[in-house]
Amino acid sequence: MNLATPLKIRGFDVFQELLSRSEQEELVADIRAIAEAAPMFAPVTPGGRKMSVKMTSGGALGWVTDRSGYRYQAQHPDGMDWPPIPASVLAIWEAVSGVSRAPDCCLVNFYGEGAKMGMHQDKDEGNFDWPVVSVSLGDEALFRMGSVERGGSTESLWLKSGDVVVMGGSARLAYHGVDKIRFGSSTLLPKGGRINLTLRAVE
Numbered sequence: 502m503n504l505a506t507p508l509k510i511r512g513f514d515v516f517q518e519l520l521s522r523s524e525q526e527e528l529v530a531d532i533r534a535i536a537e538a539a540p541m542f543a544p545v546t547p548g549g550r551k552m553s554v555k556m557t558s559g560g561a562l563g564w565v566t567d568r569s570g571y572r573y574q575a576q577h578p579d580g581m582d583w584p585p586i587p588a589s590v591l592a593i594w595e596a597v598s599g600v601s602r603a604p605d606c607c608l609v610n611f612y613g614e615g616a617k618m619g620m621h622q623d624k625d626e627g628n629f630d631w632p633v634v635s636v637s638l639g640d641e642a643l644f645r646m647g648s649v650e651r652g653g654s655t656e657s658l659w660l661k662s663g664d665v666v667v668m669g670g671s672a673r674l675a676y677h678g679v680d681k682i683r684f685g686s687s688t689l690l691p692k693g694g695r696i697n698l699t700l701r702a703v704e
């Protein structure tokens with residue numbers, strides 16, 4: 502890991518090129534194993550809209566959404582436990598989170614061609630003192646960062662494979678989203694697309 506001083510944008514800490522190519526490849530292999538044990542599913546918002554990303558989780562708790570709402574739960578929608586968070590992923594949290602407790606959720610989002618994520622806050626966790634750590638793998642993504650108020654001004658940055666963003670402190674409850682990806686811009690995933698991991702301390 503290349504722990505150079507992060508870029509600070511609106512309270513978001515952006516560690517550019519934190520992960521080497523071989524570290525990224527190890528992460529992809531570990532995430533594939535998660536998706537084999539707990540398959541990616543197509544989430545639906547409480548309002549009934551299908552999200553464009555596919556998702557699964559690792560850890561004691563996984564984040565899910567369906568017509569009943571957004572929540573963390575101990576099982577995949579198909580009923581199995583979530584696989585453990587891989588050591589390769591925990592090492593990133595240890596390097597950048599600045600806190601001594603471990604995350605209990607690693608949400609895995611897969612962005613295929615055309616996928617995006619609307620502006621939102623991450624606020625289903627029990628305690629906002631802990632940061633959220635986001636890892637980008639594969640195709641570049643246009644990441645939009647706002648403030649704690651919906652609809653305020655924003656700033657955008659292309660996140661590349663191996664970049665890691667820490668949303669803590671004043672940015673912990675800041676709005677953020679992904680406007681688009683540049684499908685095919687990275688060679689990390691042979692079929693293209695982007696994996697984003699968000700590490701969360703839920704309880």
Ligand SMILES: O=C(O)CCC(=O)C(=O)O
Pocket residue numbers: 608610618623635642644677678679697699
């Ligand atoms: O894909 C990203 O970079 C952000 C994902 C995100 O904000 C989330 O899963 O809550």
Ligand SMILES: [Fe+2]
Pocket residue numbers: 621622623677
């Ligand atoms: Fe988020």
